[in-house]
Amino acid sequence: MFKLNINGAIHVVDAPANMPLLWVFRDLLQLTGTKYGCGIGQCGACTIHLDGAAVRSCSFPLESAAGREIITIEGLANGDVLHPVQKAWIAQDVPQCGYCQSGQMMQAAALIAENSDPSNHEINQAMKGNICRCGTYLRIQKAIKQAAKELASYRVLDDGL
Amino acid sequence: MDRRTFFRISSISGGGLLISSLFPLGCQTPKPIGPDWEPNFFLRISPDNTITFSCAQSEIGQGTSTGLAMILADELGASLEKIEIEFAEGSEERFGYLQDTGGSNGVRMTYQPLREASATAREILITAAAQTWNVSGEACYAKEGAIHLKNTDKQIPFGDLIHLAVTLPAPRTIQLKEKSEFEYIGKPAIGPKTYQAAEGKVPYGIDVQLPDMVYAAIQRCPVWGGKLVSFKSDKAKAFPGVIDVVELEPTELQSNDYKGGVRPGVVVLATNTWAALEAKKLLEIEWDFGPNGNKSDSDMREELEAAKNQTNEITHDFKNGAALFRNGMRYIEASYESPFQVNACMEPLNAVAYHMGYKVEVWSGTQSPKMTRERIAELTKLPLGAVTIHNQPAGGGFGRRFFIDFVEEAVILSELIRKPVKVTWSRADTFSTSKYHPFRTEYWSAALDRNNYPVALSNKGVVEKPNGYRPYPYSLPAAFHKYLTYKDGNLLPRASWRSVMAHPWGLGLECFIDELAHEAGIDPVQFRMDLLDKAEIVEQVLVPWVGDDLYPQKLKRTLEVAAERSDWSSNGQNGIFKGVSAIGYNTSYCTQIADVPMVNEELKVHKITAVFDCGLVINPKQVEAQIEGSIMWALSALLKAPITVQNGVVQEKNYDTYDLLRMHEAPEVDIILLESEDAPSGTGEPAVPGTAPAVLNALFAATGKRIRQLPITKSLLAQGELT
Numbered sequence: 001m002f003k004l005n006i007n008g009a010i011h012v013v014d015a016p017a018n019m020p021l022l023w024v025f026r027d028l029l030q031l032t033g034t035k036y037g038c039g040i041g042q043c044g045a046c047t048i049h050l051d052g053a054a055v056r057s058c059s060f061p062l063e064s065a066a067g068r069e070i071i072t073i074e075g076l077a078n079g080d081v082l083h084p085v086q087k088a089w090i091a092q093d094v095p096q097c098g099y100c101q102s103g104q105m106m107q108a109a110a111l112i113a114e115n116s117d118p119s120n121h122e123i124n125q126a127m128k129g130n131i132c133r134c135g136t137y138l139r140i141q142k143a144i145k146q147a148a149k150e151l152a153s154y155r156v157l158d159d160g161l
Numbered sequence: 162m163d164r165r166t167f168f169r170i171s172s173i174s175g176g177g178l179l180i181s182s183l184f185p186l187g188c189q190t191p192k193p194i195g196p197d198w199e200p201n202f203f204l205r206i207s208p209d210n211t212i213t214f215s216c217a218q219s220e221i222g223q224g225t226s227t228g229l230a231m232i233l234a235d236e237l238g239a240s241l242e243k244i245e246i247e248f249a250e251g252s253e254e255r256f257g258y259l260q261d262t263g264g265s266n267g268v269r270m271t272y273q274p275l276r277e278a279s280a281t282a283r284e285i286l287i288t289a290a291a292q293t294w295n296v297s298g299e300a301c302y303a304k305e306g307a308i309h310l311k312n313t314d315k316q317i318p319f320g321d322l323i324h325l326a327v328t329l330p331a332p333r334t335i336q337l338k339e340k341s342e343f344e345y346i347g348k349p350a351i352g353p354k355t356y357q358a359a360e361g362k363v364p365y366g367i368d369v370q371l372p373d374m375v376y377a378a379i380q381r382c383p384v385w386g387g388k389l390v391s392f393k394s395d396k397a398k399a400f401p402g403v404i405d406v407v408e409l410e411p412t413e414l415q416s417n418d419y420k421g422g423v424r425p426g427v428v429v430l431a432t433n434t435w436a437a438l439e440a441k442k443l444l445e446i447e448w449d450f451g452p453n454g455n456k457s458d459s460d461m462r463e464e465l466e467a468a469k470n471q472t473n474e475i476t477h478d479f480k481n482g483a484a485l486f487r488n489g490m491r492y493i494e495a496s497y498e499s500p501f502q503v504n505a506c507m508e509p510l511n512a513v514a515y516h517m518g519y520k521v522e523v524w525s526g527t528q529s530p531k532m533t534r535e536r537i538a539e540l541t542k543l544p545l546g547a548v549t550i551h552n553q554p555a556g557g558g559f560g561r562r563f564f565i566d567f568v569e570e571a572v573i574l575s576e577l578i579r580k581p582v583k584v585t586w587s588r589a590d591t592f593s594t595s596k597y598h599p600f601r602t603e604y605w606s607a608a609l610d611r612n613n614y615p616v617a618l619s620n621k622g623v624v625e626k627p628n629g630y631r632p633y634p635y636s637l638p639a640a641f642h643k644y645l646t647y648k649d650g651n652l653l654p655r656a657s658w659r660s661v662m663a664h665p666w667g668l669g670l671e672c673f674i675d676e677l678a679h680e681a682g683i684d685p686v687q688f689r690m691d692l693l694d695k696a697e698i699v700e701q702v703l704v705p706w707v708g709d710d711l712y713p714q715k716l717k718r719t720l721e722v723a724a725e726r727s728d729w730s731s732n733g734q735n736g737i738f739k740g741v742s743a744i745g746y747n748t749s750y751c752t753q754i755a756d757v758p759m760v761n762e763e764l765k766v767h768k769i770t771a772v773f774d775c776g777l778v779i780n781p782k783q784v785e786a787q788i789e790g791s792i793m794w795a796l797s798a799l800l801k802a803p804i805t806v807q808n809g810v811v812q813e814k815n816y817d818t819y820d821l822l823r824m825h826e827a828p829e830v831d832i833i834l835l836e837s838e839d840a841p842s843g844t845g846e847p848a849v850p851g852t853a854p855a856v857l858n859a860l861f862a863a864t865g866k867r868i869r870q871l872p873i874t875k876s877l878l879a880q881g882e883l884t
Contacts, residue, residue, distance in 0.1 A: 016401055023435035027376070032368035033361025035556070037507055038588040039438070042816040045507060073361035086359045093351050093782050096790055097222025098358030099365065099507040099556025124825035131816065133507045133557050134222045135793025136786065137827040 002066045006031070007075025017063035022046045024062055025072060033073035033102050037131070044130030047103035048072050054110035056129075073102040076109060084154075085109045088147035096134035104130050108144050116152040118144065198323035200285060200331070201278040202255040203233065210306055210320030212239050215249045217259040218267040219528050220354060221558030222790075223845045224783035225267035227352025229275060231345040231779055232268075236279035236338055238303025239319075241345050246353055251530030251550035258705050260531035263563050263657065265747040265843025266706040268779055272841050280335045288332070289325040290317050340838075349782035354554065366525045366553040367511045367585065374513065374581040377574050378437035379409055381424040381594040384450040384809035385654055389425040396443040397429055402436030406444070407577065412540065412569055414654065419529070420536040422654050423566045424594055428574060434585050441587070453809040456652050458501060461600040464648045469604050469621045474643040476625045482638035485617035489608025495676060496605070497669040498870035500803035502598035502658050503813075505821065508556020509591050514571035515581040520547040521572060526555025528563040536565060537572055559794075560657025564596050592819060593811045597804060598658030599651070603669025607677055614681045621645055622669060623662045628702070632666055634713040634745050635674070636695035652806060659794055660849035663746045667850025668857075671742035672869060675858040685741050685858065686724045693717035693743075708748035708842055716743050716750045718835065719772040723752040726833055727770035732862060737767065740858025742851035747843030750774040753792075753851040756828075757859035764873055766796065766856055768829040771848055776839035785832050787844040792830055795852030797822040798871055 004011045006029070013024055025031040025048075034057055037045030041056040048057045049071040076083045082090075085105045095101045104127070111118060111126040118126070123144050132140070198206045205213040214233050220226040226246050234241040249256060259271055283303045290308035291298045300311050307316040340347075357363045382389065394406035409426040427444050431437040475483050512525035521541055527533045530552040538545045555562055567586065575582040586595075603622035607615045618639040624632065625644045633639060658664070678688035696713035703709070720743050723729075732739040736759045743752045756768040771788050778784050801820050805812045813819035853871060861867055868877050 019435055023433060026368075027370075027433040027435065030370065032370075035507075036367065036434070036509065036585075038816050040588075040815055040817065043507070043588075077360065082359065089359045090351060090355055093349070093355055093786070095222075095355050095358035096224065096786055097220075097507065097555065097557045098354060098363045099222075101358045102361040105359070127824045129823075131507070131821050131823060133505060133559075133794075133821060134786075135790035135822070135827075137793065137822075137824040138789055138830060139786070140824065 002062050004065060004070060005068065006070045007072060013062065015062060018061045021048065021057040021060045021062060021065050025057065031072055031074055035099055035102055037100065037103070044107060045100050045103040047106040047130070049106060049110060052110070052113065054107050073106060076105065083109060084147040084150040085112070085143070088143040088150070091146065092139045092143040094136050094139045094143050096136055100130060100132045104132065104140055108140070108147065112144065112148040112151050116148055116155065118148055196324065198327050200282040203275055203278050204237070204282055206319050206323050208320045208323060210318040211245060212243060212306060212319065213245045213247055216246055217249050217256040218271060219262040219526065219530070219552055219558065220248065220554040221262065221526065221528065221562065223267065223787060224352065224780060225262070226354065227350060227783060228268045228779040229271055230352065231350055232272060232275050233279050235343050235345050236276045237283050239306045241350060243306055248552040248554065249530070250552065251534035253531050253535065256531060260529055261706065262528040262558065263560065264706040265749070265845040265847060266708070268841045269708055269748065269843060270705050276337055277335065280337050281331045284332050284335055285326050285329050286319055286322050288329055289322040292325065293317065293322070346777070346779050347781070350780050363554055365508050365556050366513065367508055367556070369513045369524045369553065369583065371513065371515065371581040374583055375404060375578060376431050376434050376437045377428050377582050377584045378441045378587065379426040379428045379570060379584060379590070380441050380444050380446060381426040381590065382448050383593060383811070384448065384453050385651065386453045387425070387448050387450040387809070389427065390447040390449050392427045392447065393445040394427070396445070397440040400436055400440035400443060402432045403440045404430045404432065406430070409570065409573065418655065419532060419564050421566070421569070422564070422596065423569050423573070430578070437585070438587050450809050452649070453652055456806070456809055458600055458652070458806040461647060461652060462498065462602065465602045465645055467648065468645040472621055472642050472645060475640045476643045477641040479633065479641065480638035482617045482619070482640040485638045486608045486619055486640055488616055490611045491609045491613070492606060493609065493676070493680060494604070494606035495673055495869055497603045497665070497672055499601045499665040499668055500871060501600050501653060501806065502798055503592055503595055503804050503819065504557070504559045504561035504656065504658055505591060505819070506555070506557030506559060506561055509588055510561070510567040510586040511584060512568040512571035513581060513583045514568070514575040516541065516572055516575040516579065518579065521575070522549045522551065523568055523572065524551045524553055525568050526553040526558070526562060527565055527568060528558045533565050533568055537568065540569055541572060541576065559659040560661060561596065564656045566596070588816070589814045592813050592815060596656030597653040598664070599655050601665035603665055605669055605673040609680060612681065615677050622666065624666050626662055629662060630707065630746065631699050631701055631711060632663065632746065633670070634696055634699060634711055634716050635692040637692055652809070653811070659791070660746065660846040663744070663846065663850040667742070667744050668853050668871070671744065671851060671854030672857055675740070675854065675861070676867065686720060686729055689741070689743055690717055690720055693720070711745050715774050716745045719743065719750045719752040719774055722833055722835065723754050723770055723772040726772065726831065727754040727756070729754065738859050738863035740855045740860065740862055742854040742858065744847065744851040746847045746850060749842045749844065749847040751848045751851050753848070753855040755855040755859040757856060757863050760860060760863045760878065762875060762878065764800070764860065764878060766828040768831065769852065769855065770831045772833045772835065773848065774835040774837060775844050775847070776837045776842040778834050779841055781834055784834055784844045788832050788848045789830050791846065791848035792852050793822050793827060795849045799853045799856060800826070800872055803872060
């Protein structure tokens with residue numbers, strides 16, 4: 001039995017210790033926003049946050065996630081308020097088929113949490129593990145820049161209090 | 162221990178509740194039952210003024226559902242944000258060929274019928290309101306989901322008029338709106354799929370879950386045409402979560418090869434996807450690979466070469482090309498090779514089927530739910546009315562999801578166990594045992610006059626594919642030979658791949674035209690413009706999905722604009738070299754100019770300028786997205802390793818051996834959409850064929866080397882033929 005903290009809720013999961021988190025989410029917990037793309041950590045579609053870091057859930061075993069803070073795409077928004085990354089993704093009309101975008105957004109959110117003003121090069125390096133077959137890369141770049149600015153502006157507000 | 166109940170979960174404190182529902186998760190919840198008005202198969206209006214658009218076309222990432230909803234909103238007089246989009250179940254009766262999503266035909270085929278249907282509904286609603294107010298229809302107009310009385314505040318929501326509308330006949334003549342009246346068409350609009358995708362809520366087939374559903378993964382025969390001999394399943398059965406292991410019998414490829422072609426296989430049935438995929442790796446299977454077991458992709462090259470040498474029949478002699486070809490002072494020839502490719506949709510192929518014996522229901526993202534329904538009826542021998550195909554939005558189609566072997570598998574397995582079955586393909590399955598873009602070679606030769614200017618051309622390859630598009634836009638006489646085929650049939654089964662045969666013929670045509678320009682000592686843009694200037698309209702066999710004839714003047718216009726926009730005359734300055742291509746396909750026209758810096762060892766595409774004529778632009782943001790996406794697609798095939806075959810077996814298994822273009826490799830893209838009053842034409846594919854030749858032609862400008870095959874490799878760059 002493993003206790004998982006996902007998006008602020010506790011789930012007790014009875015499954016093999018080496019079952020990847022991706023499949024725990026999708027098949028056991030009906031959290032299907034995180035996607036299966038390759039199973040070997042090469043495409044980024046399965047990206048989630050583990051203690052704030054971007055992690056490929058297809059290659060992360062259940063037992064290593066116990067007790068840690070997991071955020072999936074379902075938990076990226078703050079209740080009804082979308083994360084700046086999600087807002088920017090909408091504003092820039094990023095998705096085509098949309099399948100890779102949960103992973104793209106999670107990867108991007110982790111980047112801008114660390115780096116409030118990423119350069120083009122830094123964006124490319126952070127995102128190069130996320131494949132988009134529909135080729136939305138150019139809009140993702142714009143959306144990340146927009147989201148970083150918005151997130152930075154919240155920080156300024158926080159600091160000012 | 163009972164394997165079925167091995168996995169248990171419980172949830173505490175809010176979120177993550179196991180949702181037990183009779184309805185497939187991730188699908189549309191059913192609408193309230195009531196006296197809705199359905200004036201046509203596209204549109205349903207409820208008493209509470211919910212406007213539902215029943216989209217015939219699949220949403221595979223091309224944005225067609227958004228574009229069509231915009232057309233409906235404009236013509237009907239509804240608010241786009243308030244329109245609910247559902248994807249129509251497969252139905253020949255309702256939609257016919259409109260449910261075939263391919264050939265970049267979604268908006269262009271549906272545009273006129275949808276406008277007419279929406280305008281008709283609008284006129285009936287206006288009549289209903291006019292009767293209610295006792296005024297003439299001319300005093301009324303439709304806007305934001307209500308009929309308004311001019312010069313007053315009076316309005317009646319559509320939903321309040323439907324009880325009267327349903328009694329009224331449609332007018333004999335209708336008036337479509339003028340372009341000046343459009344609220345949505347021609348402007349960027351963000352569709353529902355964007356909002357859904359931003360929250361990870363798009364209901365893909367792979368997300369569908371039904372109560373009591375069994376998860377299946379299949380080890381398919383690695384060689385096309387092979388047979389299953391025997392298998393051992395004890396190790397697989399021991400994996401936690403596995404229910405059973407069964408054999409899957411193949412279905413024969415049909416003459417319409419969208420259907421059939423299920424490979425023989427061994428199936429793991431389990432309680433969850435991971436167990437099925439992992440246990441599959443533990444199967445011990447013996448195959449008889451058959452004759453393809455001795456063949457490799459290099460054999461395809463040889464077979465096409467042999468076919469070229471044996472083929473002399475000219476099936477299309479353009480402007481007396483065959484005779485004129487004999488009058489050359491000098492001859493040049495070149496061949497252009499395009500290897501096997503795979504679609505690699507981000508969402509691996511999957512289908513959920515529930516065969517209850519007397520009826521069957523399917524949930525899957527396909528590119529033709531209508532064709533899927535017909536085929537499943539044929540396969541199961543059930544009447545058409547007993548087959549329901551729910552069409553899910555898909556994580557990419559690109560042609561692969563037109564070929565429905567993956568649906569047939571789920572239906573066969575469900576029939577066997579009489580439970581809902583979800584078949585999920587692993588990524589490796591989608592690479593090694595799928596259906597592929599064929600290996601093709603285009604052979605071109607030219608008779609040149611004493612000024613090294615071409616007199617006539619000769620082509621052998623795929624241009625003359627039966628039932629194909631007539632793609633050649635230039636005025637030079639040309640002899641087109643009978644389509645080249647493989648000697649012994651397919652090494653790999655084929656599927657459509659974004660732009661299909663335009664990819665190899667576009668490569669050959671636009672590279673060879675460039676070589677001709679160079680031979681003649683004429684600037685490549687000018688050379689093409691002269692030939693297009695003198696060219697006549699190329700007639701096509703007009704079927705709904707072809708749309709229109711090929712207009713060389715339209716192609717020329719894209720060339721002119723692109724040359725100016727990209728500052729073509731600066732070619733070679735500041736270390737930037739340019740190459741051009743001009744392609745007419747799916748009734749649209751696209752010139753691309755590639756900017757490539759001086760090449761040392763590695764090729765970096767700095768920028769692509771694309772000028773695109775697709776008639777009336779519905780949603781410019783989506784059209785630009787399609788062009789960008791097409792370019793990225795084409796660059797993957799140009800720059801990355803292809804699919805290779807050794808002894809019948811595809812060697813590439815995942816993204817570590819068949820990589821796709823990644824963000825840091827994306828060039829800058831500058832797009833101009835030409836204004837046009839013509840009917841909307843294709844946007845999903847027409848920008849694919851021109852990217853590779855534009856880049857290869859730029860490479861020639863930068864290095865003097867002609868590379869005539871895909872992909873470009875370091876060794877090719879090092880050794881490429883200097884001309």
